[in-house]
Amino acid sequence: MAQVLEFKLPDLGEGLTEAEIVRWLVEVGDVVAIDQPVVEVETAKAMVEVPCPYGGVVTARFGEEGTELPVGAPLLTVAVGAAEGSSGSAPSPSPSSASSSLSSSPSPSSGSGTESSGGSGNVLVGYGTGAPAARRRRIRPDRLDRAVAEVLVAEAPVHEGPVPVVSPLVRRLARQHDIDLRRLAGSGPDGLILRADVDRAIRTAEETAAATARVQAPVAAVVAAPNGVAAASDAERIPLRGVRGAVADKLSRSRTEIPDATCWVDADATELMAVRAAMNAATGPSAGPKVSVLALLARICTAALARFPELNATVDTAAREIVRLPGVHLGFAAQTERGLVVPVVRDAHTRNAESIGAEIARLTELARTGKLSPAQLTGGTFTLNNYGVFGVDGSTPIINHPEAAMLGVGRIMPKPWVHQGELAVRQVVQLSLTFDHRVCDGGTAGGFLRYVADCVEQPAVLLRTL
Incomplete structure (x- = not known):
């Protein structure tokens, strides 16, 4: 049975507390190896490729390119296979060998304490470990075994893992309307988030935006800047970050x-x-x-x-x-x-x-x-x-x-x-x-x-x- 593990933005050292996603190196459905770089981020100091300590199938990514995340925020989730006795490089997937593809990620060394999760224990090893990056492969849900296919469709929570959402439609709807699923309380069984919950959150956000617009309507098109100089309301604003x-x-x-x-x-x-x-x-x-x-x-x-x-x-x-x-x-x-x-x-x-x-x-x-x-x-x-x-x-x-x-x-x-x-x-x-x-x-x-x-x-x- 596959297990879903959440990989959070690690502590990048040097007192850094946040990083901006510059470029994703993997997509949902890709197979990743242990310690393979999965995302390129920009900190206040430098550009960094962040390796994932788990080997398996990417089931979700959190944050679009250009998004700034704090240390400890979820980066992605990985479905880790539980097949035994497989090692070395993975063969090309087929309907009969999909499960072995998942479990073929390099195994951690003994004593690392992460054997059960398929992780290397290296949250961040010098902005990349010495292990060579595996070739990216896209695995379609219809070519995975049943356990992994279910994980790609429905991410059941594992401790502090992914939010309980069954339908990929619900996830897509939430993304399209900038709804943070982690902030929603699901009305379904065991807290499952349903489409009705997302629709309700969308209506609430729209009503709040409309109310804000009504309050700001009488405001003049030109507002006073903090230094007292007039600034056009449509002036470009560039975030000071990175x-x-x-x-x-x-x-x-x-x-x-x-x-x-x-x-x-x-x-x-x-x-x-x-x-x-x-x-x-x-x-x-x-x-x-x-x-x-x-x-x-x-x-x-x-x-x-x-x-x-x-x-x-x-x-x-x-x-x-x-x-x-x-x-x-x-x-x-x-x-x-x-x-x-x-x-x-x-x-x-x-x-x-x-x-x-x-x-x-x-x-x-x-x-x-x-x-x-x-x-x-x-x-x-x-x-x-x-x-x-x-x-x-x-x-x-x-x-x-x-x-x-x-x-x-x-x-x-x-x-x-x-x-x-x-x-x-x-x-x-x-x-x-x-x-x-x-x-x-x-x-x-x-x-x-x-x-x-x-x-x-x-x-x-x-x-x-x-």
Whole structure:
């Protein structure tokens, strides 16, 4: 006899409490293997493929693509077969072998405590387990054995399992009218939800909507926005959620909690650009990969933080203590289709420019493809923001909470400059440092920024620290 098990959105770690369904990887009627990814979700940190710990037939999915679900909410239900003695890969289903298809999902290892349910015990294993994903197969109810066919049509409750609904028509009717079946009390035997219950809920929802419309009818077409500016009633509203919502929360918290100040300086980057060109033109066995300007600036930052450790810190507001951090985990701002993210180069203080550049390139590619894990987006101690790629000269960065400082870099472009007492055209860049005034005063921040500018103007200064 098949058993229906409910798989809920697991705890994704890093303090995340919700996720948005981006793409379903399975459909109702598909056979899934243990630990096969079944849905792709977006958290405030990253895109994640969620594996299901059960092997069997998908009988229901909860939530359409674009729906945001809290941790612990049902994701899908799986009918797990109870046939004995089957293992290995499943054969193609036929009327006589449908039951063995269900029970052929890989068995969990002994001692996992989930043998009876067909689960692996891995609610979430690093956003996917090491087991290879099984090929998706669609099983029609008429080709399953009777027990499984009944499960696909009527999902009887198992403890806190699916809602008691017999008719697929009732489910479809509820979906079409956005009725949450979990909130309905069925009038049928043993609480069974009937079509009459759904019809009643639909009428109630329509009456409520009509009453709301009557109350709001006299309201003018233009309403006052919270900031007092008139906003059209048909204005587009975009939910702040996912990566965009997380960025909004972090920036708001930074502005609220951190008393920041900004200082900036123009620097002649002509020599830095010449050194980079010479490095990348080198040939022979010792010549490594190309080094980017961002990698050189990152290496300059780690050298500056070694001289001014006050800026590689955070503030424990509860304890009223400044916490100076032992290592530099350097974040860098990266713009993606899903918004701004800040990947982190771990232990940047132990790397040279070539190593930092390679790691920046690797993380940037992961960011563009949406494959950064939460661990690769957290734990930074200082952030480098190259907004010059947008064609702007300057900015006042917002500190990446809970860090203490951020260095902003504008575009490098030819400008008139006094060089060795004469007017010349030089490659000039504006550097701006926003810092938490609680961790240091202007003298320390100015010293840090001046050292960075000196290294940009005279790269030989950096050689003393290598």
